[in-house]
Amino acid sequence: MASSTIPRAAGLVVSRMPPMPTISDILRLYRLRALKHLGQNFLLNPRLIKKIVKSAGPIENCSVLEIGPGPGSLTRGILEAGVRDLTVIERDSRFMPVMKELQEACGIPMTIKQGDILREDLQSIFPEDTVRPWNSDELPPVHIIANLPFNISTPLAIRWLNDISTHSGMFRYGRVKMTLMFQHEVAQRMIAHPGNEQRSRLSVMCQNYCSVNYIFPIKGTSFLPKPEVDAGVVQLIPLKEPTIKQPFKMVEKVVRNIYNQRRHTLPHGVGTLFPKSHKHLSAEMLEMSGVEPTRKPFMLEVEEFGMLCAAYEKIVTENPIMAHYQFR
Numbered sequence: 001m002a003s004s005t006i007p008r009a010a011g012l013v014v015s016r017m018p019p020m021p022t023i024s025d026i027l028r029l030y031r032l033r034a035l036k037h038l039g040q041n042f043l044l045n046p047r048l049i050k051k052i053v054k055s056a057g058p059i060e061n062c063s064v065l066e067i068g069p070g071p072g073s074l075t076r077g078i079l080e081a082g083v084r085d086l087t088v089i090e091r092d093s094r095f096m097p098v099m100k101e102l103q104e105a106c107g108i109p110m111t112i113k114q115g116d117i118l119r120e121d122l123q124s125i126f127p128e129d130t131v132r133p134w135n136s137d138e139l140p141p142v143h144i145i146a147n148l149p150f151n152i153s154t155p156l157a158i159r160w161l162n163d164i165s166t167h168s169g170m171f172r173y174g175r176v177k178m179t180l181m182f183q184h185e186v187a188q189r190m191i192a193h194p195g196n197e198q199r200s201r202l203s204v205m206c207q208n209y210c211s212v213n214y215i216f217p218i219k220g221t222s223f224l225p226k227p228e229v230d231a232g233v234v235q236l237i238p239l240k241e242p243t244i245k246q247p248f249k250m251v252e253k254v255v256r257n258i259y260n261q262r263r264h265t266l267p268h269g270v271g272t273l274f275p276k277s278h279k280h281l282s283a284e285m286l287e288m289s290g291v292e293p294t295r296k297p298f299m300l301e302v303e304e305f306g307m308l309c310a311a312y313e314k315i316v317t318e319n320p321i322m323a324h325y326q327f328r
């Protein structure tokens with residue numbers, strides 16, 4: 001579509017949609033109470049919503065998936081950007097009438113799914129013509145945008161990284177770009193470099209599979225109800241090749257075990273990968289990896305975790321039973 005038609009298309013959408021009620025209006029109208037266990041903290045400020053949608057980059061003509069649209073403030077912002085189509089997945093059935101109203105009014109193909117994002121099969125979530133080869137520089141014309149429920153944001157991120165590693169689930173479409181809101185502290189961990197106090201399992205896992213950018217912070221006061229913490233917008237783009245090439249499950253296990261001993265030097269974490277009766281294997285793994293044993297987990301580069309994973313893989317190939325060992 002020529003760029004000159006985009007603002008008109010977006011304008012059409014705006015004019016067809018019901019007048020923008022405030023989130024408090026919607027909550028009052030439908031007698032809705034925000035549910036803490038579903039991480040319901042709603043965005044209030046239309047200017048902030050515009051800023052979030054703009055930070056996603058050009059999404060006109062993209063197929064977009066929004067997770068947890070709630071009463072639909074961010075949903076409107078996405079529709080107003082003139083997207084090709086939008087799918088929303090929301091667990092709370094109380095928001096279905098608001099979503100249906102938007103669907104009827106927006107003039108853009110909109111699919112509403114009531115369900116749990118952790119259980120949804122995302123294999124066929126976008127139109128088939130959006131598939132792009134993984135190694136192509138061109139990203140698929142699709143986007144995921146979400147103000148994620150804080151209680152599931154980390155398990156969801158880990159699950160998606162797993163899917164990225166196998167190009168499966170919604171990453172069957174290629175290197176799908178994601179613009180997501182996390183708790184500020186989780187966002188800080190995702191981008192933390194070696195040597196940073198925030199450096200964690202999440203930093204290594206995210207940076208191994210994605211380029212991760214912290215776009216901007218959002219004050220807790222921008223949400224209703226106000227959460228106890230601030231939030232941050234993070235953009236993730238899957239990398240063509242991860243630095244650590246071992247299977248996801250193995251990478252996750254090595255990184256998790258090492259970070260479970262985050263205050264201690266490397267031999268402590270590596271030691272938890274093998275039973276006490278096989279202590280010699282952890283010494284062998286460290287030696288084989290070539291990583292300096294006096295280092296602590298937060299200092300390590302992704303490449304060094306790669307060296308540790310390669311050594312672990314070699315040891316469990318020679319001692320297959322060790323692959324099943326779980327500490328504690």
Ligand SMILES: C[S@@+](CC[C@H](N)C(=O)[O-])C[C@H]1O[C@@H](n2cnc3c(N)ncnc32)[C@H](O)[C@@H]1O
Binds near residue numbers: 039090092
């Ligand atoms: C932080 S609120 C965001 C609401 C809205 N997008 C906004 O920005 O104002 C998170 C939303 O995710 C929904 N949600 C919580 N758990 C979910 C799950 N497992 N699957 C899908 N939606 C979920 C909540 O009901 C809520 O509407």
